[in-house]
Amino acid sequence: TGQRSPKMADETSGKSLLLVVFLLLLYVLDVRICFCEENANDEFEEYLLCRQCGLEIAKASDLNTRPSKAALRQRNDTIAGVDGILIQLFKNPQETWVEVITAETANVQKHGQPYRQDTWWPGFSWRISICPRCGFHLGWFYEPFSQNPAGEEQTFVGLILDNLLYQRYADNLLVVPKSYRS
Numbered sequence: 001t002g003q004r005s006p007k008m009a010d011e012t013s014g015k016s017l018l019l020v021v022f023l024l025l026l027y028v029l030d031v032r033i034c035f036c037e038e039n040a041n042d043e044f045e046e047y048l049l050c051r052q053c054g055l056e057i058a059k060a061s062d063l064n065t066r067p068s069k070a071a072l073r074q075r076n077d078t079i080a081g082v083d084g085i086l087i088q089l090f091k092n093p094q095e096t097w098v099e100v101i102t103a104e105t106a107n108v109q110k111h112g113q114p115y116r117q118d119t120w121w122p123g124f125s126w127r128i129s130i131c132p133r134c135g136f137h138l139g140w141f142y143e144p145f146s147q148n149p150a151g152e153e154q155t156f157v158g159l160i161l162d163n164l165l166y167q168r169y170a171d172n173l174l175v176v177p178k179s180y181r182s
Helices: 006-043 167-171
Strands: 047-050 056-059 073-079 082-091 097-103 109-115 124-130 137-144 156-160 164-166
Touching: 047 167, 056 156, 124 156, 164 167
Parallel strands: none
Antiparallel strands: 047 056, 047 164, 073 082, 082 097, 097 156, 109 124, 124 137, 137 156
16 A cells, blocks of 8 residues: 555656746746736836827826926925926916926927917927827927027927826726627
8 A cells, every 4th residue: 555556656757847937937927927017118218198088198208397486385296207307387367377387399380470478488489289199288398589598599398287297197098899888
């Protein structure tokens, strides 16, 4: 009684070999998954999207900090994975309150003529910026009209934070087929 038959020994060694192969496969897959997760940030550029139609408007890496003395309140936050983004609260002449972030560049269409009055950044004129796909108001395009005190002459975009959507958030939204809707 304590001896195994050759058939049982073959089954046991076969199961052991299968278990070793399975564990090796799990290890290889785990290493590949970890490698992919580590490099995912390098390959994936986070975007801010138009809240109305989902068009890519600005890369997170293009967001910058451009303080304005006209801001009623300022705070720093992490936006689309970028730390220290300045969010500024403004009130326009129509008494509308907006939180604005700035970007070096954005996929927006300039609308209308530049205005110098009521600018939140002295030395810069502004135009309304809209989504090139759906025409939704996204913010303002700023361009210098004179030599700025700090010597800055580059253009930038002020984007209304509430009119944008984080790409990672949008990627997690579920769309329910019409056939399932009641």
